[in-house]
Amino acid sequence: MEKLKLGVSTCLLGENVRYDGSHKRDKFVCDVLSDFVEWVPVCPERDCGMPVPREAMRLIGDIDNPKLVTNKTFEDKTPMMKSWMSGKLDELEKENLCGYIFKSKSPSSGMTRVKVYNAKGIPEKKGVGIFAKAFMERFPLLPVEEEGRLNDALIRENFIERIFVYYRWQQVLKEGTKSAFVNFHAAHKYLIMSHNQTATSRLGRIVAALNSTNLSELQTQYFEELMKVLERKPNVKRHCNVLAHIMGYFKGELTHDEKEEILEVIEEFRKGLIPLIVPVTLLNHFVRKYDKEYLKIQVYLKPHPSELKLRNHV
Numbered sequence: 651m652e653k654l655k656l657g658v659s660t661c662l663l664g665e666n667v668r669y670d671g672s673h674k675r676d677k678f679v680c681d682v683l684s685d686f687v688e689w690v691p692v693c694p695e696r697d698c699g700m701p702v703p704r705e706a707m708r709l710i711g712d713i714d715n716p717k718l719v720t721n722k723t724f725e726d727k728t729p730m731m732k733s734w735m736s737g738k739l740d741e742l743e744k745e746n747l748c749g750y751i752f753k754s755k756s757p758s759s760g761m762t763r764v765k766v767y768n769a770k771g772i773p774e775k776k777g778v779g780i781f782a783k784a785f786m787e788r789f790p791l792l793p794v795e796e797e798g799r800l801n802d803a804l805i806r807e808n809f810i811e812r813i814f815v816y817y818r819w820q821q822v823l824k825e826g827t828k829s830a831f832v833n834f835h836a837a838h839k840y841l842i843m844s845h846n847q848t849a850t851s852r853l854g855r856i857v858a859a860l861n862s863t864n865l866s867e868l869q870t871q872y873f874e875e876l877m878k879v880l881e882r883k884p885n886v887k888r889h890c891n892v893l894a895h896i897m898g899y900f901k902g903e904l905t906h907d908e909k910e911e912i913l914e915v916i917e918e919f920r921k922g923l924i925p926l927i928v929p930v931t932l933l934n935h936f937v938r939k940y941d942k943e944y945l946k947i948q949v950y951l952k953p954h955p956s957e958l959k960l961r962n963h964v
C-alpha cells in the first residue's frame with residue numbers, strides 16, 4: 651500500500667520554524683506514523699513570509715473572526731496571512747490529503763481552544779488558529795486532529811481509523827464505478843456499526859438507491875453522512891455488539907468450546923480486563939479457520955496497520 655498523505659504543522663516534524671527558532675517534534679508523528687504517512691508540512695507563519703525567529707503573536711478581538719497581532723509591536727499580520735492562505739489552500743486541494751495534524755494552542759495552527767484576547771487583554775480559550783479555521787472550512791470532511799489530543803488512545807484510534815477510511819474512499823472515487831462504491835459499503839458494514847448501529851442501514855439505503863445516473867450525487871451524500879458517523883467514537887457497548895454480530899455470522903460452525911472461548915473473551919473486554927485487540931484477534935483466527943469470505947473483507951477486523959498497535963490501548 652502506498653503511503654497516505656497527511657498535512658502537518660511543520661514544527662511537529664522537528665523543524666526549527668517556531669517564533670523562537672525552536673521546534674515541537676512529536677514522537678508519535680515522527681517515530682510511529684512516519685512509516686505509513688507521506689507528510690505535507692505547512693508552517694503558516696514561516697510560509698507566508700515571516701522570518702524565523704520572529705516576534706510571538708496572539709489572536710485578538712472577535713472569537714469567530716479574530717486578528718493575528720504581534721505581542722509587543724501590535725503589528726496586524728492578518729492581511730499577510732490571509733493573502734497567502736487562499737493560494738495555499740488551492741495548492742493543498744491538489745495534494746489529495748487524507749487528514750491533517752495541527753499544532754495545538756497556536757494562533758495560526760491550533761484547532762481548538764486557542765486563546766483569543768479581548769480589548770482588556772483577557773484571554774478566552776475558545777478560538778481556532780487563523781490557518782486551521784480556514785483549512786477546516788475549506789475541507790470540512792477531512793479528518794483533522796491536534797498532536798496533544800492524539801495522546802488520548804480513543805481519539806488517536808478514531809483519527810487513524812478515519813484517515814484510512816478517507817484513503818480507501820479516494821480509491822473508490824478514482825475507480826468511479828458502482829461496484830467499487832457497493833463493495834466499499836459492504837466492507838465497512840461492521841466498522842460503521844461500531845460507531846452507530848442504525849447508520850449501517852441508513853447508509854445502506856443510500857447505496858441501494860443507486861441507478862445509472864446518480865452515482866456521483868449519492869457518493870457525495872454517502873460520504874458526508876459516513877464521515878459524520880465516524881467522528882463519534884465507538885464505546886465498549888457498541889464494540890461488544892459488533893463482536894457478537896460477527897460471531898453470529900459463523901455460530902453454526904463453531905464448536906461448543908470455541909463459542910465459549912469467544913464469549914468469555916468478549917465479556918473480559920466488556921469488563922475492561924483486556925483490550926479490543928484480543929477479541930478481534932480471536933475472531934480473525936476463526937474467520938480464517940472457517941474461511942468466511944464476507945468477514946475477511948470486513949475493515950472492522952483490520953481498520954489500520956497492526957504495527958500502530960492502536961487497539962492494544964482501547
Ligand code: SF4
Nearest residue numbers: 659660661693756759
Ligand atoms: S504552530 Fe504552526 S505556525 Fe507555529 S511554528 Fe508550528 S507550524 Fe509554524
